[in-house]
Amino acid sequence: MANELLDKPIEYEVNGEQVKLSGNMVKQFLVSGQGNVSDQEVVMFLQLCRYQHLNPFLNEAYLVKFGSNPAQIIVSKEAFMKRAENNKHYRGFKAGVIVTRGEDIKYLPGAIKLPKDVLIGGWAEVKRNDRDEPVRTEISMSEFSKSQATWKSMPMNMIRKTAIVNCLREAFPETLGALYTEDDKPPVTSHQTKTVEVEETPASETTTDLLKGFHKAQKKADKASKEIDQPKTKDSEVKPDDNNAEESSQEPPVEQGELLHK
Numbered sequence: 001m002a003n004e005l006l007d008k009p010i011e012y013e014v015n016g017e018q019v020k021l022s023g024n025m026v027k028q029f030l031v032s033g034q035g036n037v038s039d040q041e042v043v044m045f046l047q048l049c050r051y052q053h054l055n056p057f058l059n060e061a062y063l064v065k066f067g068s069n070p071a072q073i074i075v076s077k078e079a080f081m082k083r084a085e086n087n088k089h090y091r092g093f094k095a096g097v098i099v100t101r102g103e104d105i106k107y108l109p110g111a112i113k114l115p116k117d118v119l120i121g122g123w124a125e126v127k128r129n130d131r132d133e134p135v136r137t138e139i140s141m142s143e144f145s146k147s148q149a150t151w152k153s154m155p156m157n158m159i160r161k162t163a164i165v166n167c168l169r170e171a172f173p174e175t176l177g178a179l180y181t182e183d184d185k186p187p188v189t190s191h192q193t194k195t196v197e198v199e200e201t202p203a204s205e206t207t208t209d210l211l212k213g214f215h216k217a218q219k220k221a222d223k224a225s226k227e228i229d230q231p232k233t234k235d236s237e238v239k240p241d242d243n244n245a246e247e248s249s250q251e252p253p254v255e256q257g258e259l260l261h262k
Contacts, residue, residue: 006039010046014055015082021046021056026063030056035065045073052179054079064182075179077161080168083175084126090172091127095164097156098123098138111156119155122163126171137167144183158183 006023013019023042030045031037045063048054052075054061060079065071084090096109099117107123121141125134144162145151151158162183169176 006042010050012050012053014053014060017055019049019055019057021049026056030062031071032062032064033066035067035069035071037063037065037071041065041071045071048073048178052175073180074182077165077181077183080165080176080179080181084168084172087172087175089128089130091129093124093126093164093167095124095160095167096122097160111154111160113156119159122156122159124160124163124167126167128171135167135171137163137170139163139166146183 006027009020009022009025011018011020023039023046026042026045027037041063045061049056049061052061054075056062059076060082061073061075063071064074084093094109096107097111097113097119098121099106099108099113099119101114101117105120106117108117113119119141121139122144123136123138125136127134139159139162141155141159144159145155162181165181165184169179
């Protein structure tokens, strides 16, 4: 059965074009990285492309595998945009960056800021004709920046693009809810799935409270990543730092802006 899934191509339609895809074709031409993908990972990729109508030969989706880490199924931003354009309720979007200017938080359109502005995040709005209000997403730079070359050379463009993808996912959960781009942070996965829980923040809390929550969530995610990549020992256990918690609670309040994290 496994050999049949790898050898026999599946056929499906994408935007009026027939796509033929087999497991062996995926292994030979559509895997990035130096890792060897398992048959299970290949089959999962095949089925995602089939049921989500993605054409991997147009770089709408691809499989990434490094070493023994679990493979990641990545979807391009262009695939997100095509899905949105094909939805009858889609009515366009706006997007930009979030900066601090002195003691103020500014929401700027596009991907440009003043030299003294400090980039802290990105925002996006997606309009649907069946909703009274647009879907709006605001994301934190500290949570999404991967410190890679593109994020260092084009941080405003990258955080804006990531905000657009996250907003499209929230606006169209029925078609984009399970898809991620290379700039997203997918759920932490391993051969033994690990979940990081983040407490929900009441809507009445200030931006300062949200930022505190983001920092705590980031620490939890970093801890989970270390536990996945390295064997857990008594010496490697991370204990909560009460001093850092006290210092965090003394941060000056920010009165303007609100960052929402997907």
